[in-house]
Amino acid sequence: MRRSRRALHALVLLGLLLYFRPACADTSAPSVRTLGVTVEDFSYLDTSGEPADQTAVHQRRLRAFTTALRRDVDADGPYRLVPPSCTPPCAEQGLPSARETQSTAQGDERIRIIGGIHKMSTLVQWAKVAVIEVDTNRVLFERRYSFRGDNDEAWDRAESFVFRDIRAALAAYPPSSPAAAPRPIELAVFDFELEDKTAAAPATGVAASDAGYLADITNGVRELLAQSGRYRVIDVSGTNVDAVKKHALRDCGGCDAGIAQKLGADQSLIGVVRRVSRTEYTVGFQIRDARTGAVVSQGDSGLRMGADYSWRRGAVGLISDRLLGSQSQH
DSSP: OHHHHHHHHHHHHHHHHHHHHHHHHHHTSOOOOOEEEEEOOOEEEEOSOOSSOOHHHHHHHHHHHHHHHHHHHHHSSSEEEOOOSSOTTOSOSSOOOGGGOOOOOOTTEEEEEEEEEEEOSSSEEEEEEEEEETTTTEEEEEEEEEEEOOSHHHHHHHHHHHHHHHHHHHHTSSOSSGGGSOOOEEEEEOOOEEEEOSTTOOSSSOOHHHHHHHHHHHHHHHHHHHHHSSEEEEOOTTOOOHHHHTTOGGGTTSHHHHHHHHTTOSEEEEEEEEEEETTEEEEEEEEEETTTOOEEEEEEOOSEEOOGGGHHHHHHHHHIIIIIOOOEEO
16 A cells, blocks of 8 residues: 555656646746847959959859858857848948948847958958947957958858857857956047158148148047947047147157056057158057056058058058957968
8 A cells, every 4th residue: 555655646746747847948948039130231342353254153152151141140149130221232342341331220130240342353352341239330340351262162161260250259249247348448549640751741840731631540540449449539639748739749759658647548549651752651550558658559551552541541441450450361
């Protein structure tokens, strides 16, 4: 009799476990996808000069590239794919700049991925990709890639390589905890200066047209750094130091660091455009620690071709590549 009662109790207990098992299983179900991500249609530009018209082939590969990128994003992590805000051929030709792209949220979209492919020659192509937080237009990730080959296999490899970086950027957003988000570096960005080595250079001062281009460079760099989320740009307009007013910080032996410290900044940035000829120039930047005066970062573009209006593009590109991110090749 006791054995029968124990068997009955066991059966009842087993029934209760089976009855409540579905409810327990529900608690371990995958989390709801909460991060809406849009992958816009990528643009394409061919300046290789090849005689054969490969437009149809390239458009097919571009569609396959974008489709694969959307598939990989949708299949990875807590992401919900949101349809793009427009359909082909809405994407402009060329490699888009995240700094010049203003995003407007589409429904529950929080992240937008934009990009483009540029065929430079028969075997060399460039890809540029940016990941943008829609609500704030903050650039979370932006990088330029080069890849060799112009066949289906080369495009597939490029998509896999690009997605690895996109996945890392998405995984880091938002930070897992407030402590994981570092405080933005307070950076005093001083006006870019001109070092004119041409025979036509004015004896003193800077021509009004050049001053306008230098102001355009400075504004572009400040906007880029502010949008990166890594820096908070400090206002330097109230500085009365002679080296600042005369745009001679490049020759003051690092005095920009002390000036930045008095402004409450962590670091200082000075930039210089060196005009070699009317169509050749270089652009460089240097960042110092405001407390110690030590150089913490610097970069130089090397010799570039271009008219005065191209200075901004050269400076912004240099800061983007050398300071905010490095070019990747595979």
